[in-house]
Amino acid sequence: MRNLLADITPLRENADYRRLWLGLGLSSIGTQLTVVAVSLQVYALSQSTLVVGLLGIFALLPLVISGLYGGSIVDAHDRRKVALISSAVLWIITICIAVQAWTGLQNVLVLYLLVAAQSGAAGINQAARSAIIPRLVRPALLPAANALSMIIFGLGTTIGPLLAGVLVAGVGYAWTYTVDVLTFTAALWALFKLPSLPPVGEVRRAGIKSVLEGLRFLGTKPNVRMTFLVDLCAMVFAMPRALLPAIGAVWLGGGATTAGVLLAAIAAGSLLAALFSGPLGHIRRQGLAVIWSITLWGASISGMGAAVAFGGHHAGAGTSPWIVAAVAALVVSGIADSVSGVFRSTILQSATPDNMRGRLQGVFIVVVAGGPRLGDLFAGGAGQVFGEAMAAVIGGILCIAAVWLMARWQPRFVRYDARHPEP
Numbered sequence: 570m571r572n573l574l575a576d577i578t579p580l581r582e583n584a585d586y587r588r589l590w591l592g593l594g595l596s597s598i599g600t601q602l603t604v605v606a607v608s609l610q611v612y613a614l615s616q617s618t619l620v621v622g623l624l625g626i627f628a629l630l631p632l633v634i635s636g637l638y639g640g641s642i643v644d645a646h647d648r649r650k651v652a653l654i655s656s657a658v659l660w661i662i663t664i665c666i667a668v669q670a671w672t673g674l675q676n677v678l679v680l681y682l683l684v685a686a687q688s689g690a691a692g693i694n695q696a697a698r699s700a701i702i703p704r705l706v707r708p709a710l711l712p713a714a715n716a717l718s719m720i721i722f723g724l725g726t727t728i729g730p731l732l733a734g735v736l737v738a739g740v741g742y743a744w745t746y747t748v749d750v751l752t753f754t755a756a757l758w759a760l761f762k763l764p765s766l767p768p769v770g771e772v773r774r775a776g777i778k779s780v781l782e783g784l785r786f787l788g789t790k791p792n793v794r795m796t797f798l799v800d801l802c803a804m805v806f807a808m809p810r811a812l813l814p815a816i817g818a819v820w821l822g823g824g825a826t827t828a829g830v831l832l833a834a835i836a837a838g839s840l841l842a843a844l845f846s847g848p849l850g851h852i853r854r855q856g857l858a859v860i861w862s863i864t865l866w867g868a869s870i871s872g873m874g875a876a877v878a879f880g881g882h883h884a885g886a887g888t889s890p891w892i893v894a895a896v897a898a899l900v901v902s903g904i905a906d907s908v909s910g911v912f913r914s915t916i917l918q919s920a921t922p923d924n925m926r927g928r929l930q931g932v933f934i935v936v937v938a939g940g941p942r943l944g945d946l947f948a949g950g951a952g953q954v955f956g957e958a959m960a961a962v963i964g965g966i967l968c969i970a971a972v973w974l975m976a977r978w979q980p981r982f983v984r985y986d987a988r989h990p991e992p
Contacts, residue, residue: 592759599752601729622949625942631689639693640931723840734829783928808944838903874961
């Protein structure tokens, strides 16, 4: 059993990493509260899945710009300072989201603009935090550290959506956003306690030239590049987030609470995989593991769509018993996503030199956070055309087809061996 459980050696060996992990774990719950509550509020104001999906477009452009440019800032400056300043900006934006709810603006455009600002600050913040981890733990423990990060993600995206559904239904949007404001102080505290983390090696001045240098590096490193491309296959075609408010309101019944439960099911699977991630440190064919994990993700999302379709329309008629099958499918999808994320992060960190990690982490953040935003638009549009259940089925099938086409195009990624990390 001990060999199956997550390796907590990084937490034992490094107090700075331990504080960072704990602080971000608390703040991630509040962040997910806001992510889910904003989607629910937009749907409540518009009654349109497509309008919910458009949240992704407003978030995408600032995320792309800040992720790419922010990566060059991370490589040129003290990573602690960059993470701390960007976190403070995120905290202020979270306060603004709470204020719009307390004042009763009821304006979708205001929410779009606040989400866009939040996304821009998050691109820089996440690039800095991800680039900090390889400076705090030794290389052999990177898979363990990434699995521990997935525990944070799993806890946040399990507890956050569940609380969002309950809080929105019970006390409203304003108090829900206020909880995020309070929990975000944990992340600020953890970052403040870090030591100085100045750049290592050759330092390039932050700017377009530095960004282009990072993109040129990526263009010549097929294994690193594939970690981004295969994740886009999963997130663009098979991210069900924009479908869940309508699935809860129209298909399975239960409204916001059901949407929160479904989102939490993905996160619960992620958390389950991270908690029992001990064997992942022994897997050497990490590229092949990513391909099969994304295949399982696509199959699970299609399975969720099929369960919703069989359940039929239950608006105003209680909750459909098919919610059990839908939740089970999404738990499996979370397991697959967690395993994929651990290995994609490990390949990126192991195969990238330290003086390029900020820029490559910036690209990683653009893909990891931007892919789901594109997925929101794809799912929202497909839901309008085919219905939410069929949109999930089709998206899962397209995901599987796309990732195996990628594997055939880049067989070197399938052969990637962690003992000899080649970019």
